[in-house]
Amino acid sequence: MLIRCCRMSRVLAALAFLYLTGTGPAGGGQEQTDPLPSWNNGRAKKAIVEFVRATTDKTSAQYVPPEQRIATFDQDGTLWVEHPMYTQVMYCLDRVVALAKHKLEFWKREPFKTVLSGDRRAIGKLPLKDLEEIAGATLSGVTVEEFNATVRQWLKTAKHSRWKRPYTELTYQPMREVLSYFRANGFKTYIVTGGGQDFVRVYAEQVYGIPPEQVVGSVGGTKFSYAKDGRPILIKVPKLLLNDNNGGKAEEIHMMIGRRPYAAFGNSSGDRQMLEYTGAGNGARLLMLVLHDDAKREYAYGPAQGLPNSKIGTFPQALYDEARQRGWFVISMKNDWNRVFSFDE
């Protein structure tokens, strides 16, 4: 029986290889494996496949030349888990603890004192102004290379409180398939995140296959200067140059890419203008919003559950209504995805 299983596996592997290399015995590469195996058959999956066909088939009236194929993806809540707190905020909180070994003033000053207390409830209640102060203190004052090294090191050890896994494993498998599917069809995939551009760039290439120059995010300033040994360096300064949320997403897409995307994926009010701007172009456009309605496998928040909106990833009724009115697709995690994470059974 064991032998038979192994044989079966080998046969399956050989078949997969034939399909992947397009050397299948019949049809000369006409058959294809499902590019979106973690998606249930439904409206959302069909819309993605149909959009890719319409924009890449040269005989289609909606054909888009390769250089114009741009697809943008929000990150937190769209490509990976954003609850109970954005990963970058977790990084900043951990940095307060690490820096407090040398910065003794943190032990006496709010909001750092609260962070150092470890009182999760109190930390969760810190207002935006305090979080910004924490971000300013923990994301600046170092060279860009030092920052990258610190984030890289943190990502190796930090774990999500629920899954006890590194954050970089908590990406949505169905969305990873969309990224790969788009790229295999000549699309350039961009992350357009409210999170810090420098932070996301540290892992985006390894985690999503998205190179640094295709990560657009909120931008903290850097200052060109010289180290003591005369070496030219870029120091991160505590100044928010660009806030990549709401209208800022459309503005930064224009600034960083200079082309209107053909597809945009988001999950919250902060992505609304990106979807509107993308949808305002001619031809085929694909606009999608991930709805977190799966408390069992991930989280449930937003109007579909009649739950109060989360502070993280706000998806109010108005966004739901606009999606319906404009013909955007709402992806139900619960119904559209047959697995959420790569480690799901």
Add this chain to the structure above:
Amino acid sequence: MLIRCCRMSRVLAALAFLYLTGTGPAGGGQEQTDPLPSWNNGRAKKAIVEFVRATTDKTSAQYVPPEQRIATFDQDGTLWVEHPMYTQVMYCLDRVVALAKHKLEFWKREPFKTVLSGDRRAIGKLPLKDLEEIAGATLSGVTVEEFNATVRQWLKTAKHSRWKRPYTELTYQPMREVLSYFRANGFKTYIVTGGGQDFVRVYAEQVYGIPPEQVVGSVGGTKFSYAKDGRPILIKVPKLLLNDNNGGKAEEIHMMIGRRPYAAFGNSSGDRQMLEYTGAGNGARLLMLVLHDDAKREYAYGPAQGLPNSKIGTFPQALYDEARQRGWFVISMKNDWNRVFSFDE
């Protein structure tokens, strides 16, 4: 005789084809046509070819993986003519005249009054503050699409005062060859210009083969809003978000690309920090400055001629000295280039 010429041409064309496709009769693609035919054999040309070999030959200790092959090029004075005035400034001055038909206040208000007077000497003396006011008034208040269309239209008709040709023909043929040569060897070529990013993006793809997302420049703000019919739009606003000169070039390379270039080309003090930042990386780095020492075919300005520095494209003695000290290459237009423009004999 005519027949013989035609035959010769055909033979040459066939040979060229064989070379280009690597199907030459002997040597199996070992022979190559010169990728830099407009360059005289000399230190500069040799440095470019050697750099490309060292970074792309897998057996080289200085091999650079394709995704990291980034080369940045200043535009004005490096890729095309910047005298007697930056092309974008000419655009702004022409726009003042065009807009004055409706904006009657221009006729009464400085600096617009001076521009409308047509007095080239007086216009040439306008201080930076006035030029900034002119830029603010002529580069904003329209959607990004309207702006693109206006620039595109202007480029079709505007001509350089000396050559009586469209500005887009005044690119340096040797530098176009460098761009193509780099790209053929897997480098991503970026423009990093003090000029307006939106302006340069209008023609960069057609003129240099550089897509919008690889044009980095000074950035004027845009504001996401809605047209009267509800359509989402981006309006250009008169606010300089990023000044892509001096240290700003290194800072914006980090922001827009997120990788340190391996090669950087400039021609003035404004490019100094870009070259320093590029040169501060490990491995092979190529740093080059175009020196305008060819009054006959183009212009001569800068220290090499003992001429006073031009207000445009400042190349002071200090830059020359730094180049020598750091091992940067100074490209002599006069001696290194056997032709300057594609229309030269």
